[in-house]
Amino acid sequence: MKKYSLKSLFLLLMISCLSTACDSFLDRQEDETMTFEKIWQQRSTTMQYFFQVMGYLPNDSQHFYYKPYCGASCEGTCTWNWSSYTLINNGAWNASNMPHDHFNTYYEAIRDCNIFLQNVMSCSDPQALESDLTLWYNCARWARAYYYFLLMRDFGPVFIIGDELMDFSASAEELARPRNTWEECVDYVVSEMEYCASRLPDSHNATYMGCPTSGTALAVISRLKLYSARDLFNGNTTYRTVRNPDGTQLFPQEFDAQKWVESAQAAYAIISTGRYQLYRDNSVDNGENPYANYYGITQKTWNEEIIYAGGGYQNRFTLGVHTSPNTGFGGINYGGWGPTQQQVDAYAMSNGRYPITGYESNGNPVIDAVSGYSTDEFTKEVFSNPFIAYLNLGVPSTGSWLKMYKDREPRFYVSVFYADSPWIASSSVYANVSFCNGANGHLSHDYPKSGYMVNRFFDHTLNSTAGSWGNVTFPSMRLGEIYLNYIESVLECERNGVSGEGIDHSLAIQYWDELRERSGMASITESYSGASTDELIELVRKERQIELAFEDHHYFDTRTWKIAEKTDNGPMYGMNTSAAASGANTANEFWQRTVFETRIFKSNHYLFPFPQRELDRNKQLTQNYGW
Numbered sequence: 001m002k003k004y005s006l007k008s009l010f011l012l013l014m015i016s017c018l019s020t021a022c023d024s025f026l027d028r029q030e031d032e033t034m035t036f037e038k039i040w041q042q043r044s045t046t047m048q049y050f051f052q053v054m055g056y057l058p059n060d061s062q063h064f065y066y067k068p069y070c071g072a073s074c075e076g077t078c079t080w081n082w083s084s085y086t087l088i089n090n091g092a093w094n095a096s097n098m099p100h101d102h103f104n105t106y107y108e109a110i111r112d113c114n115i116f117l118q119n120v121m122s123c124s125d126p127q128a129l130e131s132d133l134t135l136w137y138n139c140a141r142w143a144r145a146y147y148y149f150l151l152m153r154d155f156g157p158v159f160i161i162g163d164e165l166m167d168f169s170a171s172a173e174e175l176a177r178p179r180n181t182w183e184e185c186v187d188y189v190v191s192e193m194e195y196c197a198s199r200l201p202d203s204h205n206a207t208y209m210g211c212p213t214s215g216t217a218l219a220v221i222s223r224l225k226l227y228s229a230r231d232l233f234n235g236n237t238t239y240r241t242v243r244n245p246d247g248t249q250l251f252p253q254e255f256d257a258q259k260w261v262e263s264a265q266a267a268y269a270i271i272s273t274g275r276y277q278l279y280r281d282n283s284v285d286n287g288e289n290p291y292a293n294y295y296g297i298t299q300k301t302w303n304e305e306i307i308y309a310g311g312g313y314q315n316r317f318t319l320g321v322h323t324s325p326n327t328g329f330g331g332i333n334y335g336g337w338g339p340t341q342q343q344v345d346a347y348a349m350s351n352g353r354y355p356i357t358g359y360e361s362n363g364n365p366v367i368d369a370v371s372g373y374s375t376d377e378f379t380k381e382v383f384s385n386p387f388i389a390y391l392n393l394g395v396p397s398t399g400s401w402l403k404m405y406k407d408r409e410p411r412f413y414v415s416v417f418y419a420d421s422p423w424i425a426s427s428s429v430y431a432n433v434s435f436c437n438g439a440n441g442h443l444s445h446d447y448p449k450s451g452y453m454v455n456r457f458f459d460h461t462l463n464s465t466a467g468s469w470g471n472v473t474f475p476s477m478r479l480g481e482i483y484l485n486y487i488e489s490v491l492e493c494e495r496n497g498v499s500g501e502g503i504d505h506s507l508a509i510q511y512w513d514e515l516r517e518r519s520g521m522a523s524i525t526e527s528y529s530g531a532s533t534d535e536l537i538e539l540v541r542k543e544r545q546i547e548l549a550f551e552d553h554h555y556f557d558t559r560t561w562k563i564a565e566k567t568d569n570g571p572m573y574g575m576n577t578s579a580a581a582s583g584a585n586t587a588n589e590f591w592q593r594t595v596f597e598t599r600i601f602k603s604n605h606y607l608f609p610f611p612q613r614e615l616d617r618n619k620q621l622t623q624n625y626g627w
Helices: 006-014 033-039 043-054 083-090 103-122 130-155 182-197 214-229 258-271 290-299 317-321 341-346 386-391 410-415 479-495 505-518 533-547 554-560 612-617
Strands: 076-078 306-308 313-315 337-339 356-359 365-367 380-384 398-402 416-418 422-424 430-432 437-439 452-454 471-473 570-574 580-583 594-599
Touching (some): 033 043, 033 103, 043 103, 043 130, 083 594, 130 214, 182 214, 214 258, 214 554, 258 479, 290 505, 337 341, 341 533, 386 410, 386 422, 479 505, 505 533
Parallel strands (some): 437 580
Antiparallel strands (some): 076 337, 313 471, 356 365, 380 398, 416 452, 422 430, 570 594
């Protein structure tokens, strides 16, 4: 079903043929010409069509909600039995049983965009300012290109319809069309985003806050060019047989190192504008407190690091209730979104080194001896949780906890809630939480299967038990991501022996140091003196996994790096949540690395299959590899 904003409702009542989603993009609809003539005669109805067009954009603050991206990679787990996670993780999905099917929805959105783009500037209402109409046009054009990007990251190359208004009085055979190649799709989206970047404003006033800006367009280009340079879409010979009916090969078969140059330049194009800054909370320790700085990225609305907030300014309720434990001390709590043990292990130590370098066949970690991580990881020791201390809400910050959690980097304490810790709903409402079976954090199916819970999106300063959840502008695109895009791309240029304007190793390391210093970390060259280019590439992948944790990146990173068969396949570890206890007690049996789920990821799972109903209607549509 289509996703509409409340502001669209008047338009939907007036245009009943758009109020019901089609079963297929190729299904016929009644002729809408006469209805549309009246729309463009009034500013109010033209504006509401604009809201209709933008209403398909995903709400990224709810990316864990019926979407697979945060629960189907080694980063995290979601307890809710939604098909978006379970089908992918169980390997039970196919073209007729889709976990997350937006194929038809986004093509409906593209068609609505085309209708709007061809009519908005003809609005005849004298109250319709040309400046507003022009802004709506450019925002809708950005949205159309973004919908293609969203399709491409799931399906790979799709078919581009350009400005064409599909004639739904035609037969399915006449409407059928083949997929464009990956390069054609990339070129189209990039050219459209370049157009938007040159015409959208750098920022918006309160009326249009949250709409795309010129920087948002550049950020999409950066992300797409990064994906396009990585192994999945750059010389992936596994896809050599995926061709259109006329024999056209859809995926590039020759590796092109120059794509890394283009990726680096696309990231630098945003950085060099100087419009965005890494967020620092200057009200705390003159901006030098790593806990305030990293936590503030998701707490300070419209902060200077955010390039785009998918969903805009909104109440934190849905995000909050799914990341707070059902402890029984009041409020609504469905906490079931948690980091895996693999994600917990990924965080660095306070000295900047990553402690776990791999795993033995039984799941035991291989420890970097230089990192300072205890080989006796399940022994308890009294130490302070510095994030709780930073909050300064009168909640005890010292406890007897596993050495596993001692002396970790600041982003760990901000992001990961571990058992036996006090969950803080406000300065006056807090309680220690146990995720043992029958304990206060595991009273129903709403508990984190891994025994850990995502912490960084909850506002601990407000009393959620009294209904105060706060607001959020989710960092869908932010400068930290762009820095990491640039660093990875520059290092890949070095590895592949290519260079170009804006490719600067020292600048890449400078950006890396800024990211780590913002979060209280030593520079990468200090922590890993003498690291080779290959080693630095692996390290920046780790940095990306931590810095962008739970922001809807790692799912696509493991796939475009083409490593998901290793990282997202097989046993997923956490603590032993089947151990029985009551209240806030945690049984000794809880503290062991335990497989909570065994996932299946095969070579054909890197991309979604095209829905079978579309293949049945569009005989020129070629299915993806292995489906």
